[in-house]
Amino acid sequence: MIELSHVSKRYQGKYAVRDISFKTEEGEILGFLGRNGAGKTTTMNMITGYISASEGTITVDGYDVLKNPLEVKQRIGYLPEQPPLYGEMTVDEYIRFVCDIKGVRRDVRKPHVEEIYSLVKLEDVSGRLIKNLSKGYKQRVGLAEALVGNPPVIILDEPTVGLDPMQIVEIRQLIKSLGRKHTVILSSHILSEVADVCQKLVIIRQGEIVAQDTLENLTQKVSDVNRLQLRIKGDKDAVRRKILALPGCKEVEELGQQEPGSCDFMAYTDLDQDIREPLFRAMADMNAPILTMRSMNLTLEDIFMQLTQEEGGSL
Numbered sequence: 001m002i003e004l005s006h007v008s009k010r011y012q013g014k015y016a017v018r019d020i021s022f023k024t025e026e027g028e029i030l031g032f033l034g035r036n037g038a039g040k041t042t043t044m045n046m047i048t049g050y051i052s053a054s055e056g057t058i059t060v061d062g063y064d065v066l067k068n069p070l071e072v073k074q075r076i077g078y079l080p081e082q083p084p085l086y087g088e089m090t091v092d093e094y095i096r097f098v099c100d101i102k103g104v105r106r107d108v109r110k111p112h113v114e115e116i117y118s119l120v121k122l123e124d125v126s127g128r129l130i131k132n133l134s135k136g137y138k139q140r141v142g143l144a145e146a147l148v149g150n151p152p153v154i155i156l157d158e159p160t161v162g163l164d165p166m167q168i169v170e171i172r173q174l175i176k177s178l179g180r181k182h183t184v185i186l187s188s189h190i191l192s193e194v195a196d197v198c199q200k201l202v203i204i205r206q207g208e209i210v211a212q213d214t215l216e217n218l219t220q221k222v223s224d225v226n227r228l229q230l231r232i233k234g235d236k237d238a239v240r241r242k243i244l245a246l247p248g249c250k251e252v253e254e255l256g257q258q259e260p261g262s263c264d265f266m267a268y269t270d271l272d273q274d275i276r277e278p279l280f281r282a283m284a285d286m287n288a289p290i291l292t293m294r295s296m297n298l299t300l301e302d303i304f305m306q307l308t309q310e311e312g313g314s315l
Ligand SMILES: Nc1ncnc2c1ncn2[C@@H]1O[C@H](COP(=O)(O)OP(=O)(O)OP(=O)(O)O)[C@@H](O)[C@H]1O
Pocket: 011, 015, 016, 017, 034, 035, 036, 037, 038, 039, 040, 041, 042, 043, 189
């Protein structure tokens, strides 16, 4: 649906974005994740055609952003980081204005706007001046604007910045529901947001992509072992030896005693080995009850920290 191929943007000879390529499939929610200044807004602005790329090509639904700007703009609804709203207009007046400039047919306008209002929950404030709305409601007006004309692609640049926790939950819920009908690109520096909402991640550092994959695959790639945290009752040396003898187990670390008569361990296994069932049987054989068994996969936060450090690596 959206495809970037070797795209760069230079300002005064300095790269803001360098040689990035990625694509999204129809109906996918893609998270574009990076720290402040990483190049997220620059990339969003190039996809929407607001600024041009210095090198590379961008297509939306097969149309080149530079060669077919009108076709591309017709297919994209964009919510910039700071939506440029007219504060002196009421919500209704503003959305009517947006319908005019997007050329929404008058005979379908009423049900279309009603549907959008109900989706973004704007019904109660439709007659109010935009300048008097809270930040959360202004954000909804921006989203409503992006949805006018029902574009297949929705681009959201840091859509939850400045919202309170309740509003954040609501906007995320809304973004998830958009994913059913639209292809969505969501830029964010908030890890939990991207993990919660997106199926695929592109992580950018200093203008360059350092990883792109599903969350599941990224987690697997960063970690070269599986970790299993255990609390087991019984003789700690015998238990440790027994776990270590299981096929695929590489190392067993003792973490000390947290409960009387038991010992905590961290077992490290090969990535493709799941030792939970054999472990259960082995411990049952030696009458050593397992009190706790927990897979300790890396969190997205761990991955993000590893990948976005200035000297960090790439995947
Ligand atoms: N018009 C411009 N002229 C010169 N440099 C620019 C311009 N726009 C962006 N940059 C630089 O490009 C880099 C990427 O900026 P960009 O705004 O895309 O980052 P971002 O990831 O969106 O960050 P933030 O979350 O803070 O908005 C930054 O170093 C920024 O200073």
